[in-house]
Amino acid sequence: MNYNQKLFSLANLINNLRNYFFLKLRFKSFGDIKPSLTLVGVGPGDPSLITIAAIKAIRKATVIAYPVSQLGGKSMAAEIAGDWIKGKRTMPLVFPMTLDGDSLDQHWKIASEKLSNAIQTGENVVFISQGDPSLYSTCCYVLIYLKSHYPECTLKIIPGVNSFSAAAAAGQWPLSLQKEALFVSPVPEEPKDFENLLDESLRKGLVLVLLKLGFRWEWVRPILEKKGLLDKTLFVKKVGFFDQEISKAENVSKDSKPYFSLLIVRPHWPSIK
Numbered sequence: 338m339n340y341n342q343k344l345f346s347l348a349n350l351i352n353n354l355r356n357y358f359f360l361k362l363r364f365k366s367f368g369d370i371k372p373s374l375t376l377v378g379v380g381p382g383d384p385s386l387i388t389i390a391a392i393k394a395i396r397k398a399t400v401i402a403y404p405v406s407q408l409g410g411k412s413m414a415a416e417i418a419g420d421w422i423k424g425k426r427t428m429p430l431v432f433p434m435t436l437d438g439d440s441l442d443q444h445w446k447i448a449s450e451k452l453s454n455a456i457q458t459g460e461n462v463v464f465i466s467q468g469d470p471s472l473y474s475t476c477c478y479v480l481i482y483l484k485s486h487y488p489e490c491t492l493k494i495i496p497g498v499n500s501f502s503a504a505a506a507a508g509q510w511p512l513s514l515q516k517e518a519l520f521v522s523p524v525p526e527e528p529k530d531f532e533n534l535l536d537e538s539l540r541k542g543l544v545l546v547l548l549k550l551g552f553r554w555e556w557v558r559p560i561l562e563k564k565g566l567l568d569k570t571l572f573v574k575k576v577g578f579f580d581q582e583i584s585k586a587e588n589v590s591k592d593s594k595p596y597f598s599l600l601i602v603r604p605h606w607p608s609i610k
């Protein structure tokens with residue numbers, strides 16, 4: 338190897354080393370803003386229940402997605418996280434509030450594809466979800482779709498305070514104690530199924546958390562009364578919002594209630610001497 342060749346190899350070596358460290362540094366900083374989707378729970382209503390982890394994820398995001406029932410519609414999640422998403426690029430995703438399987442399927446797919454496109458173009462997307470994302474949430478369908486169709490997609494979930502934990506706290510009711518089981522479910526569709534559930538709850542000392550109450554309250558109330566459970570049931574409407582209502586079911590009028598209401602039925606109470 339003559340002098341010139343040695344000089345050339347040395348220059349090459351230096352160049353390669355420089356590239357290596359440059360890429361390593363770039364990769365490291367790229368790692369912090371790696372395109373990804375994070376499903377973020379923003380809690381049931383009161384913005385002070387949003388977690389620090391949720392705020393950090395929102396701050397880092399380049400796009401904030403949220404569910405709406407129709408284009409231009411309002412989003413509870415966006416309302417709750419309003420102070421933190423201000424000025425951010427947003428992506429409303431339509432999820433029609435229906436139980437029609439085909440329509441739901443189609444919209445879950447459209448929303449998931451939109452999110453996947455955004456991630457593939459380098460966006461760091463946060464999908465905010467009311468309450469906790471793992472509990473009766475549209476974003477779980479997105480999660481299932483993306484995991485199966487885009488397994489390489491980086492996904493994260495940040496839990497949120499769920500509605501019934503916030504309701505129990507607001508009403509100062511214990512959820513479950515000692516060997517009690519906690520049963521979480523939507524209010525059954527049929528009055529007969531609701532009666533059977535109450536009988537089981539009375540027999541086994543099961544504590545019930547019943548979501549998606551809304552208009553069903555009109556027939557739910559008389560059944561609670563018949564079973565002698567009105568004074569053992571907590572009614573909670575829109576906890577954390579300015580128009581929240583937290584009261585024993587016996588004090589709640591018979592008329593229909595908003596969708597964002599729930600019940601906690603505790604048939605047995607421990608007595609402490």
Ligand SMILES: C[C@@]1(CC(=O)O)C2=NC(=C\c3[nH]c(c(CCC(=O)O)c3CC(=O)O)Cc3[nH]c(c(CC(=O)O)c3CCC(=O)O)/C=C3\N/C(=C\2)[C@@H](CCC(=O)O)[C@]3(C)CC(=O)O)/[C@H]1CCC(=O)O
Nearest residue numbers: 406412413414432434435436466467473474475476551596
């Ligand atoms: C929490 C939230 C989004 C989330 O977090 O994902 C969500 N619903 C929200 C709002 C909302 N829902 C309803 C109203 C009208 C209230 C009124 O008119 O008074 C409003 C308010 C509004 O639209 O403004 C009523 C409603 N919703 C559904 C039905 C059909 C049914 O249940 O029969 C009915 C009518 C029957 C009834 O009244 O009972 C169905 C669904 N609702 C779901 C989620 C999915 C549950 C997934 C699961 O359970 O697995 C599912 C299946 C849709 C899906 O998955 O695509 C979101 C807040 C988003 C936000 O604003 O941030």
Ligand SMILES: C[S@@+](CC[C@H](N)C(=O)[O-])C[C@H]1O[C@@H](n2cnc3c(N)ncnc32)[C@H](O)[C@@H]1O
Nearest residue numbers: 468469473499500548549575576596597598599
């Ligand atoms: C589709 S589920 C969503 C649950 C939500 N992901 C959570 O973590 O609580 C909607 C149901 O949750 C309950 N819910 C949600 N937010 C509520 C609130 N702020 N006050 C009372 N009930 C609420 C209602 O029963 C409503 O019908």
